[in-house]
Amino acid sequence: MKIAILGTGMVGNTIGSKLIRLDHHVMMGSRTAENEKAKAWVELNGTNASHGTFGDAVKFADIIFLCTKGEVTLDVLQKIDVNAFKNKTVIDVSNPLDFSRGMPPSLIISNTNSLGEEVQKLLPDAYVVKSLNIVNCEVMVNPTKTNGDPTMFLCGNNSDAKILVKKLLQDFGWNDIIDLGDITGARAMEMMLPIWLRIYMATQNGYIGFKILR
Amino acid sequence: MKIAILGTGMVGNTIGSKLIRLDHHVMMGSRTAENEKAKAWVELNGTNASHGTFGDAVKFADIIFLCTKGEVTLDVLQKIDVNAFKNKTVIDVSNPLDFSRGMPPSLIISNTNSLGEEVQKLLPDAYVVKSLNIVNCEVMVNPTKTNGDPTMFLCGNNSDAKILVKKLLQDFGWNDIIDLGDITGARAMEMMLPIWLRIYMATQNGYIGFKILR
Numbered sequence: 001m002k003i004a005i006l007g008t009g010m011v012g013n014t015i016g017s018k019l020i021r022l023d024h025h026v027m028m029g030s031r032t033a034e035n036e037k038a039k040a041w042v043e044l045n046g047t048n049a050s051h052g053t054f055g056d057a058v059k060f061a062d063i064i065f066l067c068t069k070g071e072v073t074l075d076v077l078q079k080i081d082v083n084a085f086k087n088k089t090v091i092d093v094s095n096p097l098d099f100s101r102g103m104p105p106s107l108i109i110s111n112t113n114s115l116g117e118e119v120q121k122l123l124p125d126a127y128v129v130k131s132l133n134i135v136n137c138e139v140m141v142n143p144t145k146t147n148g149d150p151t152m153f154l155c156g157n158n159s160d161a162k163i164l165v166k167k168l169l170q171d172f173g174w175n176d177i178i179d180l181g182d183i184t185g186a187r188a189m190e191m192m193l194p195i196w197l198r199i200y201m202a203t204q205n206g207y208i209g210f211k212i213l214r
Numbered sequence: 215m216k217i218a219i220l221g222t223g224m225v226g227n228t229i230g231s232k233l234i235r236l237d238h239h240v241m242m243g244s245r246t247a248e249n250e251k252a253k254a255w256v257e258l259n260g261t262n263a264s265h266g267t268f269g270d271a272v273k274f275a276d277i278i279f280l281c282t283k284g285e286v287t288l289d290v291l292q293k294i295d296v297n298a299f300k301n302k303t304v305i306d307v308s309n310p311l312d313f314s315r316g317m318p319p320s321l322i323i324s325n326t327n328s329l330g331e332e333v334q335k336l337l338p339d340a341y342v343v344k345s346l347n348i349v350n351c352e353v354m355v356n357p358t359k360t361n362g363d364p365t366m367f368l369c370g371n372n373s374d375a376k377i378l379v380k381k382l383l384q385d386f387g388w389n390d391i392i393d394l395g396d397i398t399g400a401r402a403m404e405m406m407l408p409i410w411l412r413i414y415m416a417t418q419n420g421y422i423g424f425k426i427l428r
Contacts, residue, residue, distance in 0.1 A: 101326075106325050106326050106401075107325050110324060110325040110405075111320050111321050111324040111325060111405075111408075112315075112320050146427035146428060147427055147428065148425075148427035149427075150427050153409075153412075155412075178413060178416055178417065179416060180412045180413070180415075180416050181412070181415065181416060185412050187320075187408055188408035188409040188411070188412040189409065191324075191325075191405040191406075191408050191409065192405075192406070192409055194325075194401055194402035194405050195367075195402040195403065195405065195406055197402070198367075198369075198394045198395070198399050198402040199392060199394070199426055199428075201394075201395065202392055202393060202394050202395060203392065203428060205428045207428060208426060208427065208428050209426075209427040209428075210424055210425075210426065210427070211362075211424075211425040211426075211427050212413055212422060212423075212424065212425075213360035213361055213362035213363075213364050213422065213423035213424070213425050214360060214361065214413075214417060214419045214421060214422050214423075
């Protein structure tokens, strides 16, 4: 499939490289066409990898991963032609973290709203699916790094898009996937970040996974 | 030990009865001395069980479980002589749920504050420990109901109180306990309620446990 990665940070790099290994065509998008980090990523990842502006990447792809820092996600999306997202699946893995008051960060949007919902409002003709935001990026593409078989959640308003994302999650190695319903489930998924951060601070282990026993 | 249970609902009943089975002396406290639900609980639980007002129960006990509904916890505490809590361990298992906007409930206090912290502010000479709020009450006293060995968290400002609570948790059957640090960890623990509720709605299974893989 043709997949866009918006964001050139560690999350975008890790998911992008995994998608290349799974034989997808991946374009990494950033604010400028000549982003050095995107170029370096393309060089490492061979002929199925390419790079361009955020807009180029969205136009190229059928599926778009939002791997920007949560605090800039909405700002980035507002700068892209909204029509380019029409009928496309947008996987939001970002977290609206507020580091301005020190560690651990709080959430910019929380409890009665979520970044996932705000993304869906900005892109009304896209199928937004929230997933993967509850673990670090190495665990996103390799859940066994947690020393077990953790649970992953997804939520969104479009069933077909969720089937597509579920298949990608399975290709990433996720065996236990719970569909939390519509995009308002993003509130609960984003509110898992504080416990993730607290566990990380308590254990100094970033390879954490949540297994839902039931 | 002498333990108070504040609240006569399902949570108070279940924890109270478990403590009786563990050979503790338990007084169930409620708004009035002659609460019918408290009387019925005493009749079922034998000579180590007693009941009284909230104030009676706190005076009687060394350890106090807050099993009131989260939305009334602070109101209940404000009606009890604050001096009766001095140097006592207070285990807050309640959740500040707001059902006024329908299901699933949101949180009354969230993200940059928590009910646990508010309880500690109201009772400055007590040792408040937040724990158990992330599972239903049957799982609180019998974690194997989740078909596994789930993780429990606790947090609070006083180390000795946390040691005491950890021992009680182990007596309840919890083997995997993570100390999240000071009482501000209650923010993260209370923000797990939304995901609990969403998983419950998706799976129709209330015997959920969170196992932290690492």
